[in-house]
Amino acid sequence: MSKPTVLLACDFSDRFKQLLTDRYKVLGPMPRSAPDALPVGASAALALVTKGGLQTDRALIEALPELGLVSYFGTGFEGIDLQAASEHGLTVTHSPGANASSVADFAMGLVLASTRQILAADRFVREGRWTGNSLVSMAAVPGLTGARLGIYGFGAVGRKLASRAAAFEMKIAYHSRTPKSDTACSYKASVRELAEWADILIVAVRADPSNYHIVDRSLLAALGLNGHVVNVARGSLIDADALAEALEQGMIAGAALDVFENEPTVPDRLLNAPNLILSPHIAFASTGARNAQEDMVLANLEAFFDNRAVPNPIDPF
Incomplete structure (x- = not known):
């Protein structure tokens, strides 16, 4: 046969x-x-x-x-x-x-890398800029303890993110299509409300036509000067030009992307944007x-x- x-x-x-x-x-x-x-x-x-x-x-x-x-x-x-x-x-x-645990682990790694400037610190040492006798060689940045983490999408990945963020003593809120009765995390009625509240916004929602480029210039402005955005969902959820502009102009503090709209092609503007961490869609890949x-x-x-x-x-x- x-x-x-x-x-x-x-x-x-x-x-x-x-x-x-x-x-x-x-x-x-x-x-x-x-x-x-x-x-x-x-x-x-x-x-x-x-x-x-x-x-x-x-x-x-x-x-x-x-x-x-x-x-x-x-x-x-x-x-x-x-x-x-x-x-x-x-x-x-x-x-x-x-893959929910793997994606959540990687997302938290990107949160740490972006907020604590881990890649920048690596370059700082390699480029021989760690000199002198100062207590702090690089400028201090906010830590995660007490930081407000906004999770857009509260499925399997979102829930695991919340449990991991709790271990970092973060404040946690989420937005999804409906509020969940089985979590103590705070529910925000819209993505914009979540971004306005959050210090760090993690995009972990399933992509569909209704949320195409939902992370746009307006939402990034709502996130604010000290905000970070991390995307481990789909590249179509973020307007790449708007993100590049926000980073170039200092509208937000940093970003990390594991996914892109036209993979494996990454726009030059993103490749050259400051304070941006890029990875080749590997959050799932444990x-x-x-x-x-x-x-x-x-x-x-x-x-x-x-x-x-x-x-x-x-x-x-």
């Missing part, structure tokens, strides 16, 4: 590709998620494995006539045309929560979190091909 065909929209770890190859005929990875980039034999693909930031639009769906499943590595699924998927009877799955997400994708594929209910369908769909 021949193996069912699975198409990879992007590259994945060697571990994951080997596990897939053991069970399926694997095509890809595609150089880009578009109909003109489909490999030979893709018309037979029954499942597409992809990630949230890649486009799975109507044209791609219709170029895959046998497609029955789109399985997302990670929580996000903003790249798919849900209407087209529904019309073609596709099952769509994701892997929620598996070994344990990556393996757990891969295993969830495998479980969704296995259930689909066994004609069982998939464990992680996108809801609502």
